[in-house]
Amino acid sequence: MLSEKTIQVIKSTVPVLQVHGTAITKRFYQMLFTNHPALLNLFNHANQKQGKQPTALANAVYAAALYIDKLETIIPVVKQIAHKHRSLGVKPEQYPIVGQTLLAAIKDVLGDAATDEILQAWAEAYGVIAQVFIDVEAEMYQQSEQQSGGWADFRAFRVQRKVVESDVITSFYLVPQDGGALAAFEPGQYVSVKLQIPGEAHTHIRQYSLSDAPGKPYYRISVKREEAIQVKGKPEGKVSMYLHTQVKEGDVLWLSAPAGDFTLDQKDTRPAVFISGGVGLTPLVSMMTTLAASAPDRPITFIHAAQNGSVHALRQEIEELAGRSPQIKVYWCYEKPTTMERENIVYDKEGYIDLPWLQRVLSSPEAVFYFCGPVPFMRTINRLLKELGVADADRRYEFFGPSGDLEAPDEAAASEAAVQR
Structure with missing residues (x-):
């Protein structure tokens, strides 16, 4: 337990972290990778270059300081991060390295303002916070390994099938190379894929959502090719490009066991609305x-926004599912439909999802809403759902990449690129 004095010192740094938090975490990552380059094997390099990871860490450090006397308040965030850590293979022995580097970064950025008293308080607080993460992750590692079909670290999977879903999205059907059983997963969870790309100094790990229901004899991931993303003038998306252009049927990929807390609540009996x-x-x-099979009487609305049909993946699969159940309604919103699509009316709305249209297609806002997509899209959907009167607890979402802020103005996110897991 932390002393009252330590708690008060940590709380006194909250205003400083609000101003200098991102500068501290940027310096932290610079120092971490300089002194411990092997850790580059665990991190998404694109998120580092785009500043997403330092921002996410700064938000986490700020929250820890703000709620240092009520750490139970941030347990949901701890669990969300712990899922990522477990899927990446973060180990307890790496936490002291992180702590030492974080303190050094605080001192480096704040200079004389980072007094010995402040640094000592943060050292004590970090020890407590780190132990919370270690304990939560230890339980996750144990559960992952001991469940039926489970495993520790990374396991070899063979690409059984590779299916082009659209101009930019391809699905990979993956089966265990050892022929063993598959671990179960919750709908909405993801796996980490670890690749050693020829010519790259470090391994690359990315998280990809499992895009089919549990209980199948395979895992399926559907990957968007991201060659258009530019970071400091250089193209990113190395992993997705490699998967699309180099990985063939029969090749082997290394996967961690399924993880993630963005999951379907199958006990909820209310209508479900999915917006992507x-x-x-x-x-x-x-x-x-999953829901269509387990609760066939539960009303489902599926709304998907895409630029046009050429980049719209899994449309036929969703329409076939809806065709088998009167409880499922699907709607397509195309930002820039082609002339042929306009003439044949193969979509339900042109342009962007807006409040009047949502009010028309939804029979009632009394539902649980799940949404996912690029950050600007999610900010817009979150705002629209709030305007519809949907409670915070009924708006459930996930970021592809480090967690962000859905409350920021839509226009502030206009230039942000969607980051594929």
Whole structure:
């Protein structure tokens, strides 16, 4: 337990962290990778270069300081991060390295303002917070390994099938190379894929949502090709490009066991509404497919936004599922439909999802809402659902990449690129 004095010192740093938090975490990652380059094997390099990871860490540090006397308040965030850590293979022995580097970064950025008293308080607080993560992750590692079909770390999977779903999205059907059983997963969860790309100094790990329902003899991931993303003038999306262009049927990929807390609540009996943008439909397809089988009388609405039909993945699969159940309604919103699509009316709305249209297609806002997609899209959907009167607890979402802020103005996110897991 932390002393009252330590708690008060940590709380006194909250205003400083609000101003300098991102500068501290940027310096932290610079120092971490300089002194411990092997850790580059665990991190998404694109998120580092785009500043997403330092921002996410700064938010987490700020929250820890703000609620240092009520750490139970941030347990949901701890569990969300712990899922990522377990899927990446973060180990307890790495936490002291992180703690030492974080303190050094605080001192480096704040200079004389980081007094010995402040640094000592943060050292004590970090020890307590780190132990919370270690304990939560230890339980996750144990559960992952000991469940039926489970495993520790990474396991070899063979690409059984590779299916082009759209101009930019391809699905990979993956089966265990050892022929063993598959671990169960919750609809909405993801797996980490670890690749050693020829010519790259470090391994690359990315998380991809499982895009089919549990209980199948395979895992399916549906990956968006991201070659258009530019970071400091250089193209990113190395992993997705490699999967699309180099990985063939019969090749082997290394996967961690399924993880993630963005999951379908199958005990809820209310109508379910799924709203996706772009490749954000992948976890929602898993949820909807599962729900249609387990609760056929539960009303489902599936709304998907895409630029046009050429980049719209899994449309036929969703329509076939809806065709078998009068309880499922699907709607397509195309930002820039082609002339042929306009003439044949193959979509329900042109442009962007807006409040009047949502009010028309939804029979009632009394439902649980799941949404996923690019950050600007999710900010818009979150705002629209709030305007509809949907309670916070009934708006459930997931970021592809480090967690962000859905309360920021939509226009502030206009230039943000959607990051595929």
